[in-house]
Amino acid sequence: MNTRRFGLIALPYAWLVLFFLSPLVIVIKISVANEAVAIPPYTPLFEGGRLHVTDANYLLLLSDSLYWKAYWGAIRYAAIATILTLLIGYPLAYGIARTPVRWRNLLLMAIILPFWTSFLIRVYAWIGLLKENGIVNHALLSVGLIDTPLRLIDNDFSVLLGLVYAYLPFMVLPLYAQLEKLDPALNEAAADLGARPLHIFWQVTLPLSLPGIAAGILLVFIPAVGEFVIPDLLGGPKTLMIGKILWDEFFTNHDWPTASALAIAMLVLLALPMGLMRRLLRGIA
Amino acid sequence: MQIERLTKRFEPDAQPAVNNVSLAIDRQEFFALLGPSGCGKTTLLRLIAGFETADTGVIAIDGADMAGVPPYRRPVNIMFQNYALFPHMNVARNVGFGLRQERKPRGAVDARVVALLELVKMRALAARRPGQLSGGERQRVALARALAKEPKLLLLDEPLTALDRKLREEMRFELKHIHQRVGITFLMVTHDQEEAMSMASRLAVMNEGRIEQEGSPEHVYENPANRFVAGFLGAVNLFEGKVAGAEAGLLIVDSEAGRLAVAHSPLAAGTAVAVAIRPEKLRFMTARDTTTPNVLPGIVRTIAYRGEASTCQIELASGQLVRGTMSNGDGKAPVFLPGAALSLSFTPDAARLLQS
Ligand SMILES: Nc1ncnc2c1ncn2[C@@H]1O[C@H](COP(=O)(O)OP(=O)(O)OP(=O)(O)O)[C@@H](O)[C@H]1O
Ligand SMILES: [Mg+2]
Numbered sequence: 001m002n003t004r005r006f007g008l009i010a011l012p013y014a015w016l017v018l019f020f021l022s023p024l025v026i027v028i029k030i031s032v033a034n035e036a037v038a039i040p041p042y043t044p045l046f047e048g049g050r051l052h053v054t055d056a057n058y059l060l061l062l063s064d065s066l067y068w069k070a071y072w073g074a075i076r077y078a079a080i081a082t083i084l085t086l087l088i089g090y091p092l093a094y095g096i097a098r099t100p101v102r103w104r105n106l107l108l109m110a111i112i113l114p115f116w117t118s119f120l121i122r123v124y125a126w127i128g129l130l131k132e133n134g135i136v137n138h139a140l141l142s143v144g145l146i147d148t149p150l151r152l153i154d155n156d157f158s159v160l161l162g163l164v165y166a167y168l169p170f171m172v173l174p175l176y177a178q179l180e181k182l183d184p185a186l187n188e189a190a191a192d193l194g195a196r197p198l199h200i201f202w203q204v205t206l207p208l209s210l211p212g213i214a215a216g217i218l219l220v221f222i223p224a225v226g227e228f229v230i231p232d233l234l235g236g237p238k239t240l241m242i243g244k245i246l247w248d249e250f251f252t253n254h255d256w257p258t259a260s261a262l263a264i265a266m267l268v269l270l271a272l273p274m275g276l277m278r279r280l281l282r283g284i285a
Numbered sequence: 286m287q288i289e290r291l292t293k294r295f296e297p298d299a300q301p302a303v304n305n306v307s308l309a310i311d312r313q314e315f316f317a318l319l320g321p322s323g324c325g326k327t328t329l330l331r332l333i334a335g336f337e338t339a340d341t342g343v344i345a346i347d348g349a350d351m352a353g354v355p356p357y358r359r360p361v362n363i364m365f366q367n368y369a370l371f372p373h374m375n376v377a378r379n380v381g382f383g384l385r386q387e388r389k390p391r392g393a394v395d396a397r398v399v400a401l402l403e404l405v406k407m408r409a410l411a412a413r414r415p416g417q418l419s420g421g422e423r424q425r426v427a428l429a430r431a432l433a434k435e436p437k438l439l440l441l442d443e444p445l446t447a448l449d450r451k452l453r454e455e456m457r458f459e460l461k462h463i464h465q466r467v468g469i470t471f472l473m474v475t476h477d478q479e480e481a482m483s484m485a486s487r488l489a490v491m492n493e494g495r496i497e498q499e500g501s502p503e504h505v506y507e508n509p510a511n512r513f514v515a516g517f518l519g520a521v522n523l524f525e526g527k528v529a530g531a532e533a534g535l536l537i538v539d540s541e542a543g544r545l546a547v548a549h550s551p552l553a554a555g556t557a558v559a560v561a562i563r564p565e566k567l568r569f570m571t572a573r574d575t576t577t578p579n580v581l582p583g584i585v586r587t588i589a590y591r592g593e594a595s596t597c598q599i600e601l602a603s604g605q606l607v608r609g610t611m612s613n614g615d616g617k618a619p620v621f622l623p624g625a626a627l628s629l630s631f632t633p634d635a636a637r638l639l640q641s
Contacts, residue, residue: 185365188334189370190382191357193383193386194386196436
C-alpha cells in the first residue's frame with residue numbers, strides 16, 4: 001500500500017475508531033457498574049483506587065425471560081419484515097430497471113422522496129392513518145365496507161407495516177443497482193434457447209441478482225432488529241422488541257447499567273445471526 | 286427460410302430500419318448479409334429470431350409462418366454480436382442451457398455438450414466461467430451454445446468482429462468447416478466485405494434497410510447493380526459520363542477521363558452512366574504504350590505496399606485519383622515509383638456500366 005492511499009483510508013478510519021469505539025468502550029464500562037442514585041446514575045469504575053466491576057447486570061439479563069423474548073421478538077419481526085420488503089421490493093426494483101431511462105430517475109426519486117421528511121413525523125402520520133378513529137377506518141366506514149372500526153394499530157400488523165414502510169427503500173435501491181446492470185441480451189439469449197419467461201427468471205435473472213438481494217437483506221435486517229421507534233409508536237403492549245426494551249430501561253427506568261449490558265449483549269448476539277447470514281449469502285451469490 | 290416484403294419501423298415517422306425486404310435462403314446454405322453499420326442487419330436478425338415484430342411482411346421457416354410464434358418456440362438460434370454468455374454459468378452449462386430447457390435426460394445433455402465442445406475445441410476449458418475466457422474462446426462457446434439445439438437456421442450477428450485480425454482469419458475457415466460438418470443453414474450478418482465473400486455461398490448487400498443486390502459473391506463482385514454495391518463490395522474506380530454511341534459492338538462513353546469503350550448492350554445516347562473498373566483490372570504500362578483502347582495517362586502519387594501486392598494512387602490528367610493494384614509477383618512486371626508517369630488501361634469487358 002502506498003502512502004497516499006494509506007492517508008486516504010487512515011483519516012476516515014481514525015474518525016470511525018474515535019466515534020464508534022469510544023462510545024462502545026463507555027457503554028461497556030457502564031454495563032459493569034452498579035446502579036446508583038447519582039449523576040450519572042451509576043457507580044464509577046475506579047473508587048478509592050480500586051477497580052469496581054460487577055457482572056450483576058448480565059446475570060439479570062439471563063435470569064429474566066423478558067429479555068430473551070424481546071431478543072427473539074426483534075429477530076422475528078425483522079426477519080418477517082425483511083422477507084416482506086424483499087417480496088415487495090424485488091418486483092418494484094425490476095420494474096424500475098426495465099422502464100425507459102427517462103422515467104427511471106423520476107421513479108427512483110419517488111422511492112427516496114420520503115427521506116425528505118423526518119422519520120419520526122412519518123411514523124406519527126401512520127398513527128393518524130391507522131388509529132381507531134383514523135383516516136383508514138373513517139374511509140372504510142363511510143364507504144360502507146365495514147360497520148365497526150378495524151383494529152389496525154398497536155399490534156403485529158402495524159409494527160410490520162411500519163418496518164416494511166420504513167425499510168423498503170433500503171431493499172429497493174441495492175436491488176435496482178444490481179438489476180439495472182443486467183444485460184437484457186441475456187434474457188433474449190435464454191428465450192432464444194427455449195426458456196420460457198418464468199424459467200428465464202429462475203435461471204438467469206434471479207441468480208444474477210443475488211448480490212443485490214444479499215445487500216438488501218443486510219441493509220434491512222440489521223437496523224430493523226435494533227429498531228425502537230416503530231415498536232414504540234406503532235406496537236402494542238405485547239410487542240416485544242429488544243430495541244424498545246433497551247429504550248425503556250434507559251429513559252423510563254433510568255437503569256443505565258442494565259440498559260448498557262443489554263446493548264452489549266444485543267451486539268454480541270446479533271453478530272451471530274449476521275455472521276451466519278453473511279456466510280449463507282456469500283455461498284449462494 | 287423465406288422472407289417476404291418485411292418492413293420494420295421503430296418510430297412511426299422514422300425511416301424504416303428494415304424496408305420491404307424479401308429474401309429466400311435454401312437449406313444448408315451459408316448466406317451472408319452485408320451492409321454498413323446501422324443499415325438494419327441486426328434488426329433483420331432480431332425479426333427472424335422473434336425479438337421484434339415486423340410492421341408488415343411474412344417470415345416463414347420450412348413453410349411455417351412465424352407470425353406470433355415467441356422466440357422460445359422458433360426453430361432458430363442466434364449468436365449475439367456481444368455473445369451474451371451467461372456469466373454465472375461455466376462453459377459446459379452455457380452450452381447445455383438450451384438442451385436443459387427441453388428436459389432431456391442428463392446423460393444425453395452431457396454427451397452432446399462434450400461433442401459440441403470438441404467441435405469448437407473448447408473441451409479443456411469446460412469448467413471455466415465466461416469472464417475467465419479470451420474473446421476468441423467466448424466466441425467459440427457462443428457458437429457451440431447456438432448449435433446445441435440443432436436449429437433449422439443459425440443466425441450469426443457479426444460473429445468475428447470482436448476478434449483480432451489473425452484470429453478472425455483463422456475463424457473464418459473454422460466457421461466454414463463447422464458449417465459443412467453440422468449441415469445447418471447459416472445466416473451471417475457482417476459489415477466486412479472480405480468476410481462475407483470468403484465465407485458465404487450467397488450474399489445480399491443491404492443499405493438503409495433495403496436489399497440492394499443478392500447473388501453469389503463472384504456474381505455480385507463482378508456485376509454490381511449500382512454505385513453503392515460496387516463501392517461497398519471491394520474497391521472501385523468510377524468515371525462519370527454520358528453515352529456517346531456504339532462502335533464495333535462496344536458502347537462508347539464520354540467520361541471525365543476521356544472516351545471509354547465498354548462491352549455493354551446499346552443505350553440511348555446521352556444517358557448518364559458511370560464506368561466502373563476494379564483496381565486489380567487496371568493494367569500498368571509505361572507511358573509510351575498507346576496501342577490498346579481505354580488508355581488513361583497519369584502520374585503515380587502514392588504506393589502502399591501490402592506484401593502480396595501494392596495499392597497505388599494514380600492522378601489522371603483530369604486530376605481524378607484512381608486506385609490500382611500492382612502485383613509483387615515475380616519481379617518481372619514494371620515497377621513504378623511515386624512521381625513516375627505511366628498509362629493505365631483496361632479491356633472493354635473488364636469494365637461495368639452503372640446507371641444508378
Ligand atoms: N430499439 C430500437 N429503437 C429505435 N431505433 C432502433 C432500435 N434498434 C435499432 N434501431 C435503429 O435501426 C437502424 C438499424 O439498426 P441495426 O442495429 O439493425 O443496424 P446494424 O446494421 O446491425 O448496424 P451495426 O453494423 O452497427 O451493428 C439504426 O438506425 C438504429 O438506430
Ligand atoms: Mg448490428
